[in-house]
Amino acid sequence: MTSAQTTVSLSIDGNEMQVLEGTTIHKACESAGINTPTLCWAENLTPVNVCRVCVVEVEGSRTLVPSCARPAEEGMVVYTDSERVRHSRRMVLEFLGSGVDLDQATPLHEWIVRYDADIARYDQPDLPAAIIDEPTKIQDDLYIRDYNRCVLCYKCVEACGDDAQHTFAIAVAGRGFDARISTEYDVELPQSACVYCGNCISVCPTGAIQFKTEFDLRRAGEWRPDQQEITRTVCSYCGVGCNLEIHTQDGRIVKATSPADHSVASGHLCVKGRFGWRYVQPSI
């Protein structure tokens, strides 16, 4: 936050409100109790504002604006549920669902219903809509990548790069609908710069990258998140003190995550905290 804590007044859906300068429209909506869909935004990452599912209408602006990244301004008049907003949000959801598998993109499911997104309408007689259709990359025992589920939200790239890990093992390659998250020349992860911190997995909203443990259980039809227990602890490997959340199902560890709101690691871990629990149960 900037030096002086000045406030700005704006109106959202007809309600006048005041927020601290620098607050995004999305945050302002949240404090007004207005729920806004987001996909590429996360508390612990720099906004890239690429998915456009969070767009709102701002009076005087020719196009809709991404609420996750745009700071509220004095006198702004914002509409979050106008016909234009609903239309664009619906189309973004349709576009996403028409090209990739959103089955595991749970945060989007309620929005698809809410905006009445008709994902099937893109197939045409004799001309099925192009989809991303690539074999799942299973290159080691720790995690898998299934880009048929990838919405290109850039979160993994940010987590691997500037926003957390500074390893830069993955980046966006190619252009347009052919753009993919990739290592250099698509080399297998073990040959790349990847250090297996798993930070990309923890930010992925769609299951496009996931722990091998989770992938195997899902494939066996045995993934039951509602029956999992989460135990909070502190990683014992070094003195930094990253908080760990150990997820267990039927008494076995299935994955380790870190709370995004914790000050030490902001949700990120290293390979030891992320996968070091394996000595407890060498093979699952």
Next chain:
Amino acid sequence: MTDLHFTSDRADSTEIEAVAAAIGNETVVVVETERLIRGGKERRNQSRHLLLPALHALQRAKGWITPGGLNHVADVLQVPPAEAYGVATFYEMFRTVDPGHSESVTHVCVDAACQIAGSDMLSDELTAAGSAVHRSPCLGQCERGPARFVQGVGTADEVPADAELFVFHQQGDPSLRLLKRIGVVDPGSLDSYRANGGYVALDRAIEMGAAAVLDAVADSGLSGRGGAAFPTGVKWRAMAAEEGRPKHVVANCDESEPGTFKDRVVMENDPFSIVESMTVAGFATGAENGWIYVRGEYPLAAARLEVAIGQARVAGLLGPDVAGSGHTFDIEIRRGAGAYICGEETALFASIEGFRGEPRSKPPFPTTHGLFGQPTAINNPETLLNVLDIVALGADEYRSRGTEQSPGTKLLCLSGRVANPGIYEVEFGTSLGQVLEMAGGLTGSGELRAVLLGGAAGSFVGADSLGLPLTLEDTRSAGTTLGSGVVMAFTTDVDMTPVLIRIAEFFRNESCGQCVPCRVGTLRQHETLVQVGRTGSITADRRQLVDDMARAMADASICGLGHTAASAVSSALALGLIGGAK
């Protein structure tokens, strides 16, 4: 030495030498603790801006960018290899897969003007004759289609048509302003440029002082010629007021809007005018750095600009004390590598900086956060060219041509079914019909069917629009645009369906892929048109879908590419050019 991780592939001596020749013996030395800072976006100001020139060198050396070559460049410039690969795969002119041969590759334009001039046939002939052919988007030679560009391996790139005689249909016309030197001046000679009125404007600008130049530009009513028609005076004043240093002036010579070739003609035939006008811009706004970003498919333009910059430096017209004014200004050229999106200003900055050419949301605007995050005035070269006349003639005299809201003259790119395609300078307010007459009227067997105004990002108007005065205000109220000055004529003997399918494919191919509405919308729009092409008509529900997609792309995309990607298609449907019934 460092903690970047590389695969075991190594560059060979050809590649190492080619890279050294392109970027000098630049190496970034990183000490362990610097990694985190240099590894991130903060690194932009370091050597990463040499990535694009280095990739060009690799591509030319081998005909593709090998894993070993990429590792070498990534190591020398300390760019993570995954990111360098992401950049290399962004551009049309770069290959990251071994093509299996080391022949030069002939790019054949498949966009509208060339498509209706038989580019498919040319491709087939060249392929049959054993050439490696690459289907290319508009090559900026729409007046001489089907256009070709030859990308060399181990040799320089070339444009076969450059060997032919240059024809300029308005040569000798005393009313010319912007094009008065075209075909008259020797593009390789500063003396010739001076003998034809060159550097009068810079002298005058120095005499007047920076503030007076800014006033004149504002008073002239000049607006940007790159497509968005933003008032240049407002932009320059805002940038001049910025106190951050250094500041930049950028000439946006990416010119990739299908149907546009005006900037190429100026760069090739009057390159000093661009150097001079950028110098005036630098003087007026207090910028010390000038950059020319010229599209990769314009080798002649880049070479002539390079010569002009060299001569201007020797004459003291660039450098630490420009023409004795005490002001410092110099210019660097950057070649693009085949990406329409890199003409979008923020994408262009990213491209120069060595990142993928992905636009970013505005605000903040380039005047405060431009190249390297520093204050920047970016303009189309035609916009800059106008400044020479504004300074030399004064704002009042400048405004004596054109209309109140569209003062001055405009460069138009005439192509398609006209007798004398080419570049024309016309006074704002000239009607569409008069312009077609200037270009010798229609050719071919049919009547006028439609005219594409403003390029692929513009829109079609019908034969009933011949009376339309070509001004910013009249085109806007008619629901169309002058855009970058494209006037492409189609007659009734042209089958419009393939033309529209290709326009849709253009956007699909050129979308940077960053935002969902454009990445997927352009794909689905293309698929829908392919289906219309197959069935010959459009059903009500497909029509609804096209409209739904168009609205979302226009409303929710990040940049102008997505905002305008449905414009030509929508106008064609409204005019009944495709899809059957009107």
